[in-house]
Amino acid sequence: MVENRPLLTLLAHLALIAGVAVVAFPVYLAFVASTHPSSAFLSGTLPLVPGDHMGETYSRMLFSGVSTSGAPPLWLMMTNSLIMALSIAIGKIAISILSAFAIVYFRFPCRALAFWMIFVTLMLPVEVRIVPTFEVVANLGMLDTYAGLSIPLIASATATFLFRQFFLTVPDELVEAARIDGAGPMRFFRDMLLPLSRTNMAALFVILFIYGWNQYLWPLLVTTDESQYTIVMGIKRLANVADADPQWNNVMATVILAMVPPVLVVIGMQKLFVKGLVEQEK
Amino acid sequence: MQTKRTIFHNRWLPYLLLAPQLAITVIFFLWPAAQAVRQSFLREDAFGLKTEFVGLGNYLRLFSDPSYLNAFQVTAVFAVSVAALSMGLALLLAVAVDRVLRANQSYTTLLVWPYAVAPAVAGVLWWFLFNPTIGILPYALEQLGYDWNHNLDGTDAMILVVIAASWKQISYNFLFFVAGLQAIPQSLREAAAIDGAGPVERFFTVVFPLLSPTTFFLLVINVTYTMFETFAVIDAATEGGPSQATNILVYKVYRDGFVSLNLGSSAAQSVILMFIVIALTFVQFRWIERRVQY
Amino acid sequence: MARIDLDSVRKIYPGGVEAVKGVDLPIEDGGFVVLVGPSGCGKSTLLRMIAGLETISDGEIRIGGRRVNDAEPADRDIAMVFQNYALYPHMSVRQNLSYGLRNRRMARDEIARRVEETARILEIDAFLDRRPKALSGGQRQRVAMGRAIVREPAAFLFDEPLSNLDAKLRVQMRGEIKQLQRRLGTTSVYVTHDQLEAMTLADTLVVLNGGRIEQAGRPLDLYRHPDTTFVASFLGSPAMNLLSARVSGGDLRVGSLPLAARLPVPDGPVTAGLRPEAFRLLPDSTSGAFRLDYVEELGSTRLLHGHLEGQRLVCQMGIEHPLADRMTLDLDPEALHVFDAERGRRLDTAWQRAQIRSLA
Ligand SMILES: Nc1ncnc2c1ncn2[C@@H]1O[C@H](COP(=O)(O)OP(=O)(O)OP(=O)(O)O)[C@@H](O)[C@H]1O
Ligand SMILES: [Mg+2]
Numbered sequence: 001m002v003e004n005r006p007l008l009t010l011l012a013h014l015a016l017i018a019g020v021a022v023v024a025f026p027v028y029l030a031f032v033a034s035t036h037p038s039s040a041f042l043s044g045t046l047p048l049v050p051g052d053h054m055g056e057t058y059s060r061m062l063f064s065g066v067s068t069s070g071a072p073p074l075w076l077m078m079t080n081s082l083i084m085a086l087s088i089a090i091g092k093i094a095i096s097i098l099s100a101f102a103i104v105y106f107r108f109p110c111r112a113l114a115f116w117m118i119f120v121t122l123m124l125p126v127e128v129r130i131v132p133t134f135e136v137v138a139n140l141g142m143l144d145t146y147a148g149l150s151i152p153l154i155a156s157a158t159a160t161f162l163f164r165q166f167f168l169t170v171p172d173e174l175v176e177a178a179r180i181d182g183a184g185p186m187r188f189f190r191d192m193l194l195p196l197s198r199t200n201m202a203a204l205f206v207i208l209f210i211y212g213w214n215q216y217l218w219p220l221l222v223t224t225d226e227s228q229y230t231i232v233m234g235i236k237r238l239a240n241v242a243d244a245d246p247q248w249n250n251v252m253a254t255v256i257l258a259m260v261p262p263v264l265v266v267i268g269m270q271k272l273f274v275k276g277l278v279e280q281e282k
Numbered sequence: 283m284q285t286k287r288t289i290f291h292n293r294w295l296p297y298l299l300l301a302p303q304l305a306i307t308v309i310f311f312l313w314p315a316a317q318a319v320r321q322s323f324l325r326e327d328a329f330g331l332k333t334e335f336v337g338l339g340n341y342l343r344l345f346s347d348p349s350y351l352n353a354f355q356v357t358a359v360f361a362v363s364v365a366a367l368s369m370g371l372a373l374l375l376a377v378a379v380d381r382v383l384r385a386n387q388s389y390t391t392l393l394v395w396p397y398a399v400a401p402a403v404a405g406v407l408w409w410f411l412f413n414p415t416i417g418i419l420p421y422a423l424e425q426l427g428y429d430w431n432h433n434l435d436g437t438d439a440m441i442l443v444v445i446a447a448s449w450k451q452i453s454y455n456f457l458f459f460v461a462g463l464q465a466i467p468q469s470l471r472e473a474a475a476i477d478g479a480g481p482v483e484r485f486f487t488v489v490f491p492l493l494s495p496t497t498f499f500l501l502v503i504n505v506t507y508t509m510f511e512t513f514a515v516i517d518a519a520t521e522g523g524p525s526q527a528t529n530i531l532v533y534k535v536y537r538d539g540f541v542s543l544n545l546g547s548s549a550a551q552s553v554i555l556m557f558i559v560i561a562l563t564f565v566q567f568r569w570i571e572r573r574v575q576y
Numbered sequence: 577m578a579r580i581d582l583d584s585v586r587k588i589y590p591g592g593v594e595a596v597k598g599v600d601l602p603i604e605d606g607g608f609v610v611l612v613g614p615s616g617c618g619k620s621t622l623l624r625m626i627a628g629l630e631t632i633s634d635g636e637i638r639i640g641g642r643r644v645n646d647a648e649p650a651d652r653d654i655a656m657v658f659q660n661y662a663l664y665p666h667m668s669v670r671q672n673l674s675y676g677l678r679n680r681r682m683a684r685d686e687i688a689r690r691v692e693e694t695a696r697i698l699e700i701d702a703f704l705d706r707r708p709k710a711l712s713g714g715q716r717q718r719v720a721m722g723r724a725i726v727r728e729p730a731a732f733l734f735d736e737p738l739s740n741l742d743a744k745l746r747v748q749m750r751g752e753i754k755q756l757q758r759r760l761g762t763t764s765v766y767v768t769h770d771q772l773e774a775m776t777l778a779d780t781l782v783v784l785n786g787g788r789i790e791q792a793g794r795p796l797d798l799y800r801h802p803d804t805t806f807v808a809s810f811l812g813s814p815a816m817n818l819l820s821a822r823v824s825g826g827d828l829r830v831g832s833l834p835l836a837a838r839l840p841v842p843d844g845p846v847t848a849g850l851r852p853e854a855f856r857l858l859p860d861s862t863s864g865a866f867r868l869d870y871v872e873e874l875g876s877t878r879l880l881h882g883h884l885e886g887q888r889l890v891c892q893m894g895i896e897h898p899l900a901d902r903m904t905l906d907l908d909p910e911a912l913h914v915f916d917a918e919r920g921r922r923l924d925t926a927w928q929r930a931q932i933r934s935l936a
Binding site for chain 2: 015016111118155
Binding site for chain 1: 629648650655661662663676679
């Protein structure tokens with residue numbers, strides 16, 4: 001700090017504490033709501049301190065679900081979310097690192113074309129090609145499958161560029177030494193590039209896991225079978241009970257459960273996450 | 283395009299390595315995009331029995347359709363508000379964190395986690411907080427004499443989705459502003475301090491101008507975010523209502539395509555959106571080019 | 577162990593840069609060849625062509641009599657030490673040493689034996705299980721050497737292996753490399769732009785200039801009888817003085833100052849080369865042609881910088897010699913080199929017995 005101004009520093013602390021409070025406020029209330037019985041909401045006012053029905057609500061939501069609104073138990077939805085998030089994260093990393101390897105370490109006809117084809121995916125987010133993409137998936141018989149949930153989302157220009165950027169910083173001499181030591185391309189990839197990319201992969205994994213877990217529109221389109229629902233899209237079904245007030249405690253328990261895994265990942269791997277985020281934007 | 287000095291020689295291996303990525307790109311990106319373009323020139327009759335080529339008919343209809351023009355306007359208001367609100371707050375917090383030396387790691391932890399919250403969840407959270415019968419905020423507003431009801435009032439609904447979308451985005455902007463602030467050499471601020479600039483003056487004359495690349499980058503990112511990724515916020519909180527007051531472009535594509543099954547119009551909207559993304563991507567890459575030497 | 581032969585080897589990079597313009601170089605089995613030259617003269621390119629890291633545009637390279645133009649680096653039976661060492665950062669020293677052997681599917685106990693042996697020779701046994709990051713520059717350099725030795729290749733290729741070390745360590749490692757090469761008897765090609773390193777290491781010194789061999793031979797031969805002004809000025813520090821001079825009727829003059837007589841050299845402009853340590857300056861305050869500008873003390877000797885007939889001249893002398901503002905040259909007949917003024921080629925070497933007048 002350039003100079004010591006206790007007043008300014010105090011002000012900074014106050015701003016930060018206010019910021020933290022504003023950011024946490026909705027989640028706190030959601031948590032409080034999830035710990036009260038549904039009768040608590042009939043009065044029309046919201047309790048502000050946690051109630052004593054937490055265990056009951058959460059175990060009901062997790063293991064038996066709410067039959068009236070046609071929602072399967074949450075553990076099933078969370079498992080689906082987990083499978084989708086892991087497939088997307090691992091799939092994206094796998095195909096991106098392979099394409100980056102091809103683009104950086106080989107020269108072949110159509111290399112620039114391949115590069116641009118990957119680049120173009122940046123400009124085609126799923127939201128702008130919803131209908132035709134849905135049709136393709138439907139025609140391939142991939143509706144209501146994990147493959148349909150994840151594969152169409154795993155092409156990734158950003159991950160490819162990230163790995164490309166990283167590979168370009170790997171010294172040429174390392175490849176040369178490996179070649180002299182008798183390593184062919186795939187052995188070099190396995191013995192050198194993979195281990196050297198570990199941090200990058202981990203950082204990317206954090207970002208992509210969150211991206212995958214939080215998908216909403218895509219699962220909404222490709223799943224019709226309750227057993228395929230993911231938790232993030234499942235919330236809406238719970239909240240939208242026809243002609244009735246939502247069961248606030250159930251909805252908020254779902255909300256909390258839907259955010260706990262990705263939030264834990266971010267907090268637990270904050271360093272990696274920040275690195276991944278800031279570097280993903282090159 | 284840059285490569286290594288030393289490369290491997292293999293005729294088919296690079297294609298094999300690229301195959302999965304390119305296959306997915308072609309099947310799920312390029313082909314559907316091409317279909318969208320094709321479909322945007324066609325119109326189906328009500329029973330889906332006959333399709334005819336209508337040229338730019340779908341586009342012309344769109345631009346004379348008040349609800350589409352409304353969606354444009356709504357999107358613009360939404361995007362600008364979210365960018366301004368989330369970036370403003372994020373910058374404030376980042377400057378504050380930059381000032382407190384101790385504990386800034388803990389503050390960062392406490393501020394970044396909303397990044398991990400799904401937009402859909404953010405939408406539901408604020409929808410709950412603003413719920414006219416049970417929500418705490420309408421209750422508080424009532425005490426101040428304001429009658430909140432986003433189910434009836436379009437402005438209320440817009441405020442709701444702006445807050446929900448910004449809440450989630452603050453953490454992202456915050457991280458980039460912190461990184462941007464840390465990249466400013468301490469010596470520059472010291473030099474300014476020696477030149478007699480106070481902390482506030484220093485912020486506006488030294489720090490903020492040096493942050494302008496970050497700010498510009500975040501602006502593009504935030505606009506992209508509000509245009510596309512907030513679909514879930516809208517769907518969870520307002521479903522585009524009341525009377526289309528929060529019906530942003532992306533949401534309209536979805537409704538027209540899947541709910542009203544108006545495929546030609548939905549495809550034409552998709553194509554227009556593609557052009558918007560392309561434009562935004564180019565703006566973003568111009569910025570990146572200045573930072574990264576290829 | 578093997579000999580290496582380069583036959584009119586050329587390298588044209590994509591984009592048209594001709595980095596190596598036809599090099600013929602036979603390297604004896606067990607020889608130590610040092611390639612030296614200014615930056616960009618093609619040293620690394622030539623070495624990397626021998627290693628198989630660059631394609632050969634034209635000509636032929638044979639290792640042990642076998643044409644290797646199209647062989648993979650791994651199949652050429654060579655090992656290379658890089659300037660930045662290129663150690664595998666995620667592997668321990670032991671893994672670094674054994675990686676090439678494992679790739680060749682060598683038996684485990686044989687790998688272990690060789691790694692131990694190499695580590696012992698290079699005195700790196702103490703940190704076999706450390707990662708390169710945890711080593712000092714000198715230790716990394718040893719590991720890089722170890723990675724080459726452990727393979728027991730037919731030839732070692734070195735690309736400026738010492739230039740990342742500090743001056744003292746460089747001198748020490750230079751000695752060790754020389755000893756090691758003697759002991760192992762492995763054919764070695766060594767690239768450097770440090771002429772001192774080149775002089776001390778080489779059996780055969782090859783001076784490259786602009787992609788061509790300027791001169792090749794034993795280091796002292798090159799030092800004593802440089803074929804060109806380029807070689808003359810490149811070897812030796814401080815560099816040889818090159819003065820514009822003129823020969824008429826066998827007399828060589830710098831400006832109006834006669835330096836030698838009865839040279840078997842045709843009339844015309846020439847370049848006269850004088851090693852700084854090959855002549856002395858004697859005080860002569862009235863008629864001395866050398867004007868002293870300033871003196872650099874080196875400890876046991878000193879450098880006298882000054883002018884002779886308007887041209888710069890440096891002389892290296894013991895500190896016991898007296899100094900004055902004006903001095904005369906005391907020249908040894910062997911010390912004068914005469915080069916063609918235009919092309920810089922040595923004019924004649926048989927004239928050494930010719931009379932030299934120490935005048936002025
Ligand atoms: N990949 C390449 N493409 C085009 N030109 C190149 C390439 N590599 C080297 N060159 C050119 O070839 C010439 C010789 O380069 P080289 O690296 O062999 O020089 P060097 O003698 O090793 O120099 P230094 O002492 O600086 O290492 C230089 O002019 C260089 O610019
Ligand atoms: Mg070199």
